Structure formats: C-alpha cells, structure tokens
Amino acid sequence: MISGAVAVWKTVPVVQRRIILLLIVAIIAANIDQPYPELAPLQHGPTVVLAFAAPWLLRRWPLSNGSVGCIFFFLLLHTLGGRYIYSYVPYDVWARAISGHDISGTLGFARNGYDRLVHFAFGALLTAPFAEAARRYGVMRMGWGLAFAFAAVGFVGALYEIFEWLLSVVAAGQTADWYNGQQGDMWDPQKDMAAAQIGSLVALIWLCATRQGRAEIISADAN
Numbered sequence: 001m002i003s004g005a006v007a008v009w010k011t012v013p014v015v016q017r018r019i020i021l022l023l024i025v026a027i028i029a030a031n032i033d034q035p036y037p038e039l040a041p042l043q044h045g046p047t048v049v050l051a052f053a054a055p056w057l058l059r060r061w062p063l064s065n066g067s068v069g070c071i072f073f074f075l076l077l078h079t080l081g082g083r084y085i086y087s088y089v090p091y092d093v094w095a096r097a098i099s100g101h102d103i104s105g106t107l108g109f110a111r112n113g114y115d116r117l118v119h120f121a122f123g124a125l126l127t128a129p130f131a132e133a134a135r136r137y138g139v140m141r142m143g144w145g146l147a148f149a150f151a152a153v154g155f156v157g158a159l160y161e162i163f164e165w166l167l168s169v170v171a172a173g174q175t176a177d178w179y180n181g182q183q184g185d186m187w188d189p190q191k192d193m194a195a196a197q198i199g200s201l202v203a204l205i206w207l208c209a210t211r212q213g214r215a216e217i218i219s220a221d222a223n
Contacts, residue, residue: 008055015065016058019072023051026076030083043082047075061137067129074125077118089114119192123153123199128207146204153200154193161189 009017027044034040058068081089091114092102103109130149134140140148 008059011059012055013065016068019068020051020054023047023072023075026079027051030079034083036085039085043085044079047079047082050075061133063129063132067132070125070128074121077121081114081118086115086118087112115192116195119157119195120199122157123196124203127153127200127203131207146207150200150204153196157193157196161193164189
C-alpha cells in the first residue's frame, strides 16, 4: 500500500508536490496553539482530506501548475480563516501593528469581513481551474468553458450555503453560529454568493483581457 502511494506521489509534477506539502504545513501551523480547538476538526478536516487525496485526484484528472496554484492560494486563505473560525480573524490587530490604523475603521466595516474576502477569492481563484477542467474533460470550447466556470462558482457556492443551513439545523446553536459566521446578518448567504460571483467575473475579465490570461487559456486548450 505504501509503495503504491509513493508511486502515485511520483506521478504528480514536482511543483504540484511542493504545493501539496506547503498546504499540509500550513494546516499544521494553523493548529498550533489553536484558539478554537472544538471547531478545528470541522474547519480543517475537509482540507486535510483534500490534501492527502490530491495526488490520486491529480493523477486521475491532471491540471496545470497555474490551476493547482490557484486552488492552493484559496485553501491557504481558508486555512487561515479556519484557525479563527472566520468571524475572529484579527486583521484589525495586524493592521494597527503595521500602520497604526485598523481596516474596519478605515473602511467603515460593522462586522469582520474576512469571510467575504474568502468567498470573493473562491470566485476569483477557482474560475480558471473550473474553466480548465471544462475544456480538458468536458471538451468545451473556450467560451463555453468560461461560461461553465462562472456557473460552477455559483452552483458550488449555493451548495455550500445549503450545507451551512443544514448544519445550523442539526448542530448545537452556538456551534452552528460559530461555523456559519453570519454575525447577525440575515442576508449573509446572499452576500457571500454575490462576493463569489463578483470574484469570478473579475477572473473572467482578466482571463479574456490580459496577455497572460489569454496565454493560460491557449495553454489549457492545447493540453
């Protein structure tokens, strides 16, 4: 079994192996002196499973280094948010230490906005991998692949919000509230989904309008 796992590991490009190892290191670091240990498994468990399953997934459905890098950066943001259960990411403390000013006061935020950032990043960073998968494995043309990616961001975002709602139904009240991170905003799911779609739209504009974005599209099509 171990030899089989090693063989699968060696089929993954070196750059992608390093990305997987960096993600595992980030998860470990996020759980050192964990401030919310009772919620850590719920926040980090799926990421751990994905990190260890990645070599098998990438062997079965290879992706470019750029797409794997995008997924990594999104999961890195999620891992940081998971450490502080999103609602308590101390970015204002960090900003004051660096500049003497906090972000919430400067921008007029009434709540912790890190979860919105991660939803935006989901759309911005996952659009290219979704489009690449559509072109490689769905044999879609470039335009349809990009349209699929935009729709996939909305679909996955909706599924996640439904999951959060189901969790709030079956979990204990305080645990559900901590995980959902609504922070008293009754329109939180809709705003989260909107943030993801805006991020996806920004990614689509970049992919279509920039030289590097067009190069990524052409490269994926060639593969």
